[in-house]
Amino acid sequence: APTIRRADYRPLPWTVETVDLHFSLDAEATVVTNRMLCVRNPDVEGGPIRLWGEALERLALTVDGQPPASLREDGTLLEIDARGERVVVEVRTRINPRANTTLSGLYRSNGGFFTQCEAEGFRRITCFPDRPDVMARFTVTLEADRAACPVLLSNGNLVEQGELPGGRHYAKWEDPFPKPSYLFALVAARLVALERRVRTMSGREVLLQVWVEEGNLDRCAHAMDSLVHAMRWDEETFGLELDLDRFMIVAVADFNMGAMENKGLNIFNTKFVLAKPDTATDLDYENIESVVAHEYFHNWTGNRVTCRDWFQLTLKEGLTVFRDQQFSADMLARVASEAAGPEGAASARAVKRIDDVRVLRAAQFPEDAGPMAHPIRPDRYQEINNFYTATVYEKGAEVIRMLHTLLGQEGFRNGMDLYFSYHDGQAVTCDDFVEAMSEANNGFDLDPFMRWYGQAGTPRVKASGAWDAAAGRYTLTLTQDTPPTPGQALKLPLVIPVALGLIGPDGRDRPLRLEGEGQAGATTRVLRLTEAEQTFRFVGLDAEPVPSLLRGFSAPVILELDEDDARLAFRMAHDADPCNRWDAAQRYAERVVLALAADPAGEVAPGFVEAFCILLGDDRLDPAFRAQALALPGEGYLLERMSAADPAALRSALMKAMRTLGRALAASWLAVLETMAPAPVYRYHPGDAGRRALANLALRYLAAAGDERGLACAQVRFEGATNMSERFGALAALVQSASPARGTALAAFHARYRDDALVLDKWFALQAGAWRWDATAAPTLERVRSLLDDPAFSLANPNKVYALLGTFFRANPGEFHAADGSGHAFWAEQVIALDAKNPQVAARMARTLENWRHLTAALQASIRPQLERVLASEGCSPDVAEVIGKALE
Numbered sequence: 022a023p024t025i026r027r028a029d030y031r032p033l034p035w036t037v038e039t040v041d042l043h044f045s046l047d048a049e050a051t052v053v054t055n056r057m058l059c060v061r062n063p064d065v066e067g068g069p070i071r072l073w074g075e076a077l078e079r080l081a082l083t084v085d086g087q088p089p090a091s092l093r094e095d096g097t098l099l100e101i102d103a104r105g106e107r108v109v110v111e112v113r114t115r116i117n118p119r120a121n122t123t124l125s126g127l128y129r130s131n132g133g134f135f136t137q138c139e140a141e142g143f144r145r146i147t148c149f150p151d152r153p154d155v156m157a158r159f160t161v162t163l164e165a166d167r168a169a170c171p172v173l174l175s176n177g178n179l180v181e182q183g184e185l186p187g188g189r190h191y192a193k194w195e196d197p198f199p200k201p202s203y204l205f206a207l208v209a210a211r212l213v214a215l216e217r218r219v220r221t222m223s224g225r226e227v228l229l230q231v232w233v234e235e236g237n238l239d240r241c242a243h244a245m246d247s248l249v250h251a252m253r254w255d256e257e258t259f260g261l262e263l264d265l266d267r268f269m270i271v272a273v274a275d276f277n278m279g280a281m282e283n284k285g286l287n288i289f290n291t292k293f294v295l296a297k298p299d300t301a302t303d304l305d306y307e308n309i310e311s312v313v314a315h316e317y318f319h320n321w322t323g324n325r326v327t328c329r330d331w332f333q334l335t336l337k338e339g340l341t342v343f344r345d346q347q348f349s350a351d352m353l354a355r356v357a358s359e360a361a362g363p364e365g366a367a368s369a370r371a372v373k374r375i376d377d378v379r380v381l382r383a384a385q386f387p388e389d390a391g392p393m394a395h396p397i398r399p400d401r402y403q404e405i406n407n408f409y410t411a412t413v414y415e416k417g418a419e420v421i422r423m424l425h426t427l428l429g430q431e432g433f434r435n436g437m438d439l440y441f442s443y444h445d446g447q448a449v450t451c452d453d454f455v456e457a458m459s460e461a462n463n464g465f466d467l468d469p470f471m472r473w474y475g476q477a478g479t480p481r482v483k484a485s486g487a488w489d490a491a492a493g494r495y496t497l498t499l500t501q502d503t504p505p506t507p508g509q510a511l512k513l514p515l516v517i518p519v520a521l522g523l524i525g526p527d528g529r530d531r532p533l534r535l536e537g538e539g540q541a542g543a544t545t546r547v548l549r550l551t552e553a554e555q556t557f558r559f560v561g562l563d564a565e566p567v568p569s570l571l572r573g574f575s576a577p578v579i580l581e582l583d584e585d586d587a588r589l590a591f592r593m594a595h596d597a598d599p600c601n602r603w604d605a606a607q608r609y610a611e612r613v614v615l616a617l618a619a620d621p622a623g624e625v626a627p628g629f630v631e632a633f634c635i636l637l638g639d640d641r642l643d644p645a646f647r648a649q650a651l652a653l654p655g656e657g658y659l660l661e662r663m664s665a666a667d668p669a670a671l672r673s674a675l676m677k678a679m680r681t682l683g684r685a686l687a688a689s690w691l692a693v694l695e696t697m698a699p700a701p702v703y704r705y706h707p708g709d710a711g712r713r714a715l716a717n718l719a720l721r722y723l724a725a726a727g728d729e730r731g732l733a734c735a736q737v738r739f740e741g742a743t744n745m746s747e748r749f750g751a752l753a754a755l756v757q758s759a760s761p762a763r764g765t766a767l768a769a770f771h772a773r774y775r776d777d778a779l780v781l782d783k784w785f786a787l788q789a790g791a792w793r794w795d796a797t798a799a800p801t802l803e804r805v806r807s808l809l810d811d812p813a814f815s816l817a818n819p820n821k822v823y824a825l826l827g828t829f830f831r832a833n834p835g836e837f838h839a840a841d842g843s844g845h846a847f848w849a850e851q852v853i854a855l856d857a858k859n860p861q862v863a864a865r866m867a868r869t870l871e872n873w874r875h876l877t878a879a880l881q882a883s884i885r886p887q888l889e890r891v892l893a894s895e896g897c898s899p900d901v902a903e904v905i906g907k908a909l910e
């Protein structure tokens with residue numbers, strides 16, 4: 022497939038002012054009539070009308086009512102020469118929604134019609150200048166069978182509806198706001214809605230709806246609450262109000278991504294809407310809250326102001342992820358402060374931040390270290406769908422967070438206000454955003470900061486300190502260096518905000534005074550590292566301090582510190598910044614586990630067990646924080662930290678570490694289970710959730726160690742649970758153990774939820790992610806293979822694919838990379854099978870092997886032929902070809 026370059030962007034000679042769409046919906050032959058008022062772009066001299074169309078059967082095409090005088094077709098591009106300034110182009114196409122297994126464009130799910138148009142799905146519905154810089158006003162008429170599709174929805178306001186002959190009916194929708202085609206949506210299905218009417222900040226009454234299948238009406242309350250909270254938060258935090266009279270969320274079971282922010286008609290994967298205590302875990306509740314908020318926030322950051330081209334994707338995604346992260350932190354802090362005051366609130370914020378950092382390290386750091394490494398604003402791509410990445414989203418959010426840190430809360434808000442005042446209703450670039458931030462902050466020079474948008478790779482920051490006892494002076498030297506990435510050998514220094522504290526020997530932070538400053542100030546402050554190397558001198562200190570760097574994870578970098586075990590244990594016990602306390606525990610755990618992987622005969626360092634024990638037993642610490650600090654680093658993250666990564670050795674090391682920590686601390690874990698008894702009634706509440714998380718972690722360690730009391734407790738909790746968080750936590754502990762009870766528990770779980778698609782996803786994932794604690798158990802791959810034939814499994818449903826195959830490939834490296842290569846052959850077979858149906862999902866699965874060159878030589882030798890086999894397979898999609906092509910480069 023050809024490479025598309027950011028530098029090649031040109032505005033179109035013609036854009037569209039209004040578009041009138043008519044859909045005659047039919048499962049196999051939907052007819053779409055599209056009437057566009059095309060207008061010449063005054064900024065471009067000459068040129069044809071450009072339309073894109075894909076997988077369409079074109080029935081008719083006219084320009085001002087006449088067949089076009091001159092028309093060229095090249096693949097998906099259609100060019101029409103037209104005269105004058107304004108012409109009406111009418112296109113009629115026929116499409117087959119039932120045959121559309123890509124879930125891009127118009128498709129069927131459970132008897133209904135749904136759409137997904139981002140990034141380039143609209144061209145699979147009709148011919149259109151399908152680019153985000155073409156913003157048009159849409160009017161949409163839907164016509165369908167009334168019995169099969171009683172509900173007909175599109176963007177904006179419902180202006181007309183009625184009956185038609187032959188048992189059909191219609192509805193007409195008008196969206197008052199110009200929008201790019203990727204934000205178009207329609208839904209025609211048998212659904213019911215949970216409704217709520219609320220007032221916006223200016224006093225307008227708006228109708229909120231969450232549309233689901235009838236049997237799911239009792240699972241919508243949390244999504245609705247989340248929507249209302251998100252509306253309030255955006256009003257209070259950014260002064261941004263809902264601009265429509267009606268805002269709809271629709272849940273659909275077959276969906277490639279998490280959710281989609283179509284104007285006024287958000288379409289969601291059921292996974293991010295449906296929740297009730299019996300079916301959803303605390304994590305599900307949390308995810309729903311953040312995804313509902315994310316899509317809602319896009320209404321301003323994405324829809325009112327959109328992207329000029331897809332290279333600017335992080336303009337809307339990085340910013341909106343940052344906004345949803347801030348929202349979740351505020352929500353958690355609000356509830357926590359009611360129960361535990363300002364300290365509780367601070368801890369709740371830190372726990373959320375730790376979650377975000379975990380995601381970044383698990384998903385984005387490996388991406389930045391692999392063949393797909395790209396800047397948050399890429400320079401080139403073959404298939405844009407491959408660039409909805411952790412880099413664009415999560416690292417993009419970190420870049421916005423650094424702006425927020427540099428400019429401060431108020432400066433950032435002023436920048437946002439200016440951005441909207443300049444660009445409302447426009448399709449703009451990341452430069453426009455950063456310029457508004459700069460201008461609103463007295464011309465703050467952000468030019469050097471722009472390198473974050475252009476450089477790929479995770480920067481390394483090294484710190485070293487020198488203590489001058491006589492002068493009471495501590496000299497900190499920071500250096501930075503970003504390793505080369507594909508196509509980008511040379512890296513320049515970045516602007517890196519480094520939040521720092523200095524801890525005295527008594528464990529207390531010292532007030533900070535840099536040489537030359539009058540008086541000591543705060544105990545945490547942000548240093549700006551802008552050069553390859555910089556030195557900072559702190560004076561007025563009574564004793565040699567221990568530095569705590571990058572507090573709150575103030576920049577998306579890898580911090581390289583020379584700390585011995587004692588210092589890590591000290592920071593685990595005393596660092597005033599909870600993120601760094603957690604990070605110290607992660608660093609210590611990483612050191613211990615990697616040492617075990619290198620020396621299978623070794624033992625877990627006793628100092629680590631002791632430091633771990635102190636955290637575990639500190640009842641003043643929020644249980645949610647302890648659950649984070651006592652969980653070992655993710656397996657994928659650790660694997661990336663090994664050179665010539667050996668998943669089997671790592672797996673053995675992790676098992677040994679868990680067994681040791683389970684055994685040595687059994688009494689403490691059992692005490693946790695005593696204190697964290699199940700609450701009589703489930704409520705989604707961060708305090709309760711933290712207690713459940715810590716109790717579930719205790720079960721995991723005890724089960725890993727084969728502790729009989731722990732296993733018995735897991736059994737009791739599994740059988741007696743009143744909610745999914747406890748039931749699933751106990752089940753997960755049983756499954757990740759050698760206990761013979763694991764099979765019966767899985768069967769009981771299946772029997773209870775056999776008709777519940779979302780819960781069955783958990784059941785599939787748990788089995789695909791199973792380690793072999795019992796040396797006599799069959800390889801996990803055998804179970805995964807047999808689950809492919811389970812009646813509830815389907816390769817056509819992305820959630821099932823992610824649950825079974827995604828978990829096995831991504832979250833179970835110890836089993837996936839079996840030395841006999843069986844996992845790799847299975848991977849190729851499944852990627853090829855998926856690619857024939859759904860290239861986007863196939864490409865995501867293909868990406869699970871992209872960092873294959875980090876593995877041992879023996880594993881690489883097993884993987885290479887499988888990569889080649891997929892690339893050579895007949896009909897290999899551009900999506901998969903790009904991923905594998907880069908992996909093999």
Ligand code: DPP
Binds near residue numbers: 315
């Ligand atoms: N734009 C969507 C989201 O990130 C993904 N298609 O919300």
Ligand code: ZN
Binds near residue numbers: 315319337338341
């Ligand atoms: Zn988004």
